Amino acid sequence: MNKKNYRYLSVITAISVLVVWFVITEVLSISTLIFPSPKSVLIAFGEVLKTGYKNYSIWRHILDSLKRIFEAFFWATIIFVPLGLLCGYRPRLRAIMEPIITFIRPLPPLAYYSVIVLWMGIGDESKVMLLFIAAAPPIYVSCVDGISKVNVDYINAAKTLGANKFQIFWKVMFWAALPDIFTGLRNSIAGAYGTLVAAEMVAAMSGIGWMALDASKYLRSDIIFVAIIIMGITGLLLDSVLKLIDKKVIFWKGKE
Structure with missing residues (x-):
């Protein structure tokens, strides 16, 4: 089956979800306070698009959330990609870091x-820090795993050609681990996005996560769905950007 058929199936799935949603809310007459209809969500989306939500435009809410996520993701990448690679290369350093990462990973935000x-x-610093902690472990784990499973033949071939340790690490192991690194980056930004609502719980006045939480206080399930849909779409867009970069940078993946 070619790629066109796969996309066709994805469209069918999306339409099926919408049909099931319509049937549940319109035909079965479920209360809109519990489960809003597609129509009420569309109306709510038009409302927030036109007038905003709680003194801020919808674009301000989106940008504030993305700013927090990007800042956390940037620092997690800058710090934990080199650290993960070094820990994968140096078992002693890995033994020092492993208990810390293993302890943090399963903790709920x-x-x-x-x-x-x-x-x-209660400022943005604490929110960014929470997102940073959520974003860091997937990057670290993927980098360590990527370095650990580099094909030994690549390393031996480099040694045979006279490469020193730094050259082996940078020109062989790093590039061989790059597919795993990008997988870690994608999981990282997904983890940060999944923590967004928790990060915007305390003393926030803007953000998509905060919008969903605030709407729940007033039983505005339609606004909650709008926020959820926006988070889902922006999350898909961010993942698509990383996949595109992955495809451009790691052009040899799958061609070994």
Whole structure:
């Protein structure tokens, strides 16, 4: 089956979801307070698009959330890509870092967010820090795994040609691990986005996550769905950008 057929199936899936949504809300007459209809969500979207939500335009909410995510993702990438690669290359350093990452990874964000707020206040710094902690482990784990499973034949071939340790690390191991690094980056930004609502719970006045939380206080399930859909679409766009960069940078992937 070619790519065109796969896209066709994706469109069918999306249409099927919309049809099921319509049937549940319109035919079965479920209360809109519990489960809004596609029509009410569309009306709510037009409302926030035209007048904004709580003194801010929808674009301001989106940009504020993306700013927090990008800042956290940037620092997680800058710090944990080199650290993960080094830990994969140096077992001693990995033994030092592994307990810390293993301890942080399964912790739910709300478990330590109150501590971050106590340390850093209620401004954007604490929100970015929470997103940073969510974004860091996937990058670290993917980098370590990528370095650890580099084909030994590549390393031996480089040694045979007279490469030193730095050349082996940079010109062989790094590039061989690059597919795993990009997988980690995609998982990282997804993890950060999944933590967005928790990050915007405390003392936020804008952001898509905050919009969903605030709307829940007033039983505006239609606004909640608008926020969820916006988060889903922007998340898909961010992932698509990373996939495009992945395809351009790692042009040899799948051609070994």
